[in-house]
Amino acid sequence: MPTSKDVAQAAGVAQSTVSYVLSGKRPISEKTRKKVEAAIEQLTYQPNAGARALASRKTRVIGLVIPFIPELHMASIMEFVSVIASTARQYDHDILLVTEDEGAAGLQRVVGQQICDGLILMQVEGEDERLPVARSLKVPVVLIGIPRDPSGLVCIDADFEMAGEQCVRDLAAAGHSVVTVIDWQQEVVDRHVNYVDRFMHGTDVAATELGVKVLHLPGGTNREILADSVDKGLAQTTGVPAFIAPDGTVQDILRRILSSRGLTPGLDVSVIGSASPTLAELQPIPLSTIDLRPGEVSRRAVKIMCQLLEADSLGPHESLELVPTVITHRSSTLRPPHGA
Amino acid sequence: MPTSKDVAQAAGVAQSTVSYVLSGKRPISEKTRKKVEAAIEQLTYQPNAGARALASRKTRVIGLVIPFIPELHMASIMEFVSVIASTARQYDHDILLVTEDEGAAGLQRVVGQQICDGLILMQVEGEDERLPVARSLKVPVVLIGIPRDPSGLVCIDADFEMAGEQCVRDLAAAGHSVVTVIDWQQEVVDRHVNYVDRFMHGTDVAATELGVKVLHLPGGTNREILADSVDKGLAQTTGVPAFIAPDGTVQDILRRILSSRGLTPGLDVSVIGSASPTLAELQPIPLSTIDLRPGEVSRRAVKIMCQLLEADSLGPHESLELVPTVITHRSSTLRPPHGA
DNA sequence: CACCATCGTCGATACGCATCGATAAATTTC
């Protein structure tokens, strides 16, 4: 592998000049810049990352802590990972994977060995042994998701409260007076996972404001529980029933349950789910969705991280950013009455 | 951050002694080892990765090139990524993500900058601009999946031919004389993607041997094409129909189509799908599966990589490893007649 | 008891780059 010294020799300049051509931190004449660039080209020189990190104390690598995954969420996690990696590249950074099975020790390892300049933690919910560690680290940490106690942490997440509001508003506008929310599975609700509570609160706020009745019933992937929730929702509804299923994993099952009850989304029942636009369009009946915009959340997480890195921030930071959600009508919800 | 020099000072030894304690490359007396270890503990010393890489010319990082993903495959990709990352840690290595949107330049970048000691490429199929690059790189490269021309490359993949054979054998043993294979979508078949051809060949080999008739019909996520394939399969079947759906993405739709034709898997139709055991168990009717063992493939890929790194191999390598697939009976296939 | 391995430790150096101070050359100022 050629070194900057080789390049310098080929271009007839000093090694430091090569360095300055690359970094632009000192003025270089057009003439020598050309010479150096030609030499770089010819030798296909690429700076050695290790040496660069050693000298500059920056690795240009961001550690991404990925959660242990109940199988069904994997697809959505990959969406985050993929966008995070691409976005990081746009800021000229790379992504190193840190798996959850290393626990908090993993964070200390990658930071302690200075493999990473900062960390992005995905799907941190409630309590977590890694949170105190995250707070104590001397590198920037960005959380995707909001823990019970976000103090001293930089967090970003979809605006679940807004999402809840949007769903209820939308269904109210379509004429529904009772809305059934199929929540996450009971144990998740009981844990008071932050985003669940926020979503529920959003639905309640809108419901109170609009005089709509909102039922909260447990979701999850268990057919019987889900069927039970649906039936309870139907029983308590007068007029056309409406369902909101913010948990992406229940939708397939929900659809089948409704179908077995003789209900057709968009015709005699409204359904708002959570799915990416492409997936929503692929459904037999294109699904009206509340889009939690994982891609946008990921992009912003990386952006925040890179800004923190740029600022070379010393003291601890704290912030909380919520990404607006987007509701999209497709065929699974009733159309609002004309003129409404 | 403390350095090895700090540790040396605290322990009253030379920096090089600290280094030897850590690497074990020279004998160290019990006494000084204890002293050094105590100092390391006390200072919570961790070696600097950049300096280590610079001096040793090894980063202990493996680049993982993840494919651009048609949405539906994301879950399975995450399975690979997750196991690869965990396994790498077991070999004391880390994983750096290289996204496909950087193309072949991405490979040259991470290798050229010496961020990585080696590369694992996922889901390389057919031709790919990265293959010639992979061959020319001076670091080990392991492919998951087999390209059209695997010469000069180290590849590993599930044994799709074995999988095809196992499926047909199994259905034949259950008494089926006609088996319908719902292939991947037509365009994938037409591209003669390596694993597709291998799977189909496997089914054909077993069919010829056992005197079973095998129909190949297009799959994919389009309901109409799929329904058409199912109907054609049914029309050409005498006796109880049997379907093999090696493409995980078609299974939901296939199930519904069969159901709408009044057929119940395990009762008056046999279905073998491809899914992880956990997912298969979650189905309304637990799905008999051909398991392509992505986790095992991932583990072996990392193992091969680490062996290549250990060997410090100079010349180019070439090998091809196939991971045996596993067929598992659940409730979606007929039971073989007793005594068969 | 002088001689020679062996073992354990030290000091020095290289790895490739960034960066600082210094210097030579070019330009401006009075």
Place this chain on the structure above:
DNA sequence: GAAATTTATCGATGCGTATCGACGATGGTG
């Protein structure tokens, strides 16, 4: 036209580790 600036480049140094040769101490041998 000499002094004061500015501009472009060079040389030297440090980043933290691995590794090599050297060296003192220890123990065994004749």
